Amino acid sequence: MEAIKEHKGLVLPLDRSNIDTDQIxxxxxxxxxxxxxxxxxLFYNWRFDDDGNPQEDFALNxxxxxxxxxxxxxxxxxxxxxxxxxxxxxxxxGFKVIIAPSFADIFYNNALKNGIILIKMEEEQLxxxxxxxxxxxxxxxxxxxxxxxxxxxxxxxxxxxPEYHKEKLMNGWDDIALTLLQEDKITAYENLTSVN
Numbered sequence: 001m002e003a004i005k006e007h008k009g010l011v012l013p014l015d016r017s018n019i020d021t022d023q024i025x026x027x028x029x030x031x032x033x034x035x036x037x038x039x040x041x042l043f044y045n046w047r048f049d050d051d052g053n054p055q056e057d058f059a060l061n062x063x064x065x066x067x068x069x070x071x072x073x074x075x076x077x078x079x080x081x082x083x084x085x086x087x088x089x090x091x092x093x094g095f096k097v098i099i100a101p102s103f104a105d106i107f108y109n110n111a112l113k114n115g116i117i118l119i120k121m122e123e124e125q126l127x128x129x130x131x132x133x134x135x136x137x138x139x140x141x142x143x144x145x146x147x148x149x150x151x152x153x154x155x156x157x158x159x160x161x162p163e164y165h166k167e168k169l170m171n172g173w174d175d176i177a178l179t180l181l182q183e184d185k186i187t188a189y190e191n192l193t194s195v196n
Contacts, residue, residue: 001115003172007096008141009069012059013133019073020080021107025089035114038085039092070097070140072121072129078107087111097142099149101126112165113174117144119159144170 029041046058054061060068071090077100078086087110090098097117111118119142129151132138141150144166149157167173 001168001172001174003170004096004115004117005145005170006141006143007069007117008139009096010065010067011070011072011129011133011138011140012065012068012095013130014059014071014073015130015134017074018076018079021078021083021086022080024078024086025083030083030085035088036092038089039094042089042093064137067094069094070099070142071095072099072126072133075101075123077103078111079104082106082110084110084114087114087116091116097140099126099129099140112169115169115172115174117142117161117169119149119161121157121159125157 023043023045025038025041026044029038029044032038043058043060047055047060049055056062059065077098086107090111091114095116097119098111099119099121101123102120103111103118108118129138129140132151139152142148143150144161147159147161147166149159151157
């Protein structure tokens, strides 16, 4: 997993609540066995019509949002089934940060484990950013170390994130890397058990 300490990016406003994992990555695209290649199917049923043509009214198909890497959305983002393909699709498309009032628990943990910064933000602040992003190109800077978001006017907003997840993201540690930090202890235990 790639370490991430800071990220500055264009904001995609997705003013919808209860966005479930089947909308993030529909079930018919879950046949791949690797973690890559899912970005092209992100929000597929909203991005494309039944014939596979882009829906012009969906934000991801609009030119001003093509290079978005920060997604802001409504409450309960990532609800539904526990598919890990949802954060894979978001990451593969290029999203590094998702900001919402709340997240579904399983999605929250899956996304953090896959290197996406998830930030819970009060609706009042989120709605201000949503309006700015809908009106014109809007950029946010996320400082994970200091747990601050700076908008394009220099306004700074603090955010909370569990220290455990923060440390993993900043160091690029997935669960395997975290286990390997204990390699000396694991080796010592294996040597001890092999003697007995």
